[in-house]
Amino acid sequence: MTVHNIATVEEFKEAIAKNPIVVLDAFATWCGPCKAIAPTVAKWSEEPQFKDTVYFAKFDVDALPDLAQELGIRAMPTFVIFKNGDKADEFVGANPPALLATITKQL
Template sequence: MTVHNIETVSQFKEAIASHKIVVLDAFAVWCGPCKAIAPQIAKWSESEEFKDIYFAKFDVDHLPELAQELGVRAMPTFVIFKDGNKETEVVGANPPALVAAFQKVKAE
């Protein structure tokens, strides 16, 4: 897998409809913590442990309507969906919290 770039709201809706678990990274190009966590997200997207998770990202400045719909107030915000429904979110570049959230949603 890789981290897929979401360019439109319809791409977002298709992603959560067609994948069991989706991790959506709401980022901004000017955001330092977003840049810092991006390589780790890419590694997780390639890992065996998280092979069942679809990793995607979108730029909040390019899709402000999606950021507003999801209630994104800080970057990065990671929103995790399962079966098309929002399960949880992690605000900030916090690798231990992200791994715990991924594992929890996978186990449910």
């Protein structure tokens, strides 16, 4: 698996409808912490514990401001975790151990 780029609100809705667990990274291209944590998240998307159960996705808040507003994104990076189509958790910041714990508790 990989981190899928969400380019439209429709793609976002399809992702949370089709996948039991979605980790959505709300990022900005100019955000330093976003760039710092992105390789770690990409690595997790390949790990056996997540590979077949968690759908990793990301979207640029500047490209999809309507989605950012709908999700209440106030800082980047914000990771929103959906379980069975509903928002299950949220994590703000670029702290890999804490983010990993937040994702893992949804499994």
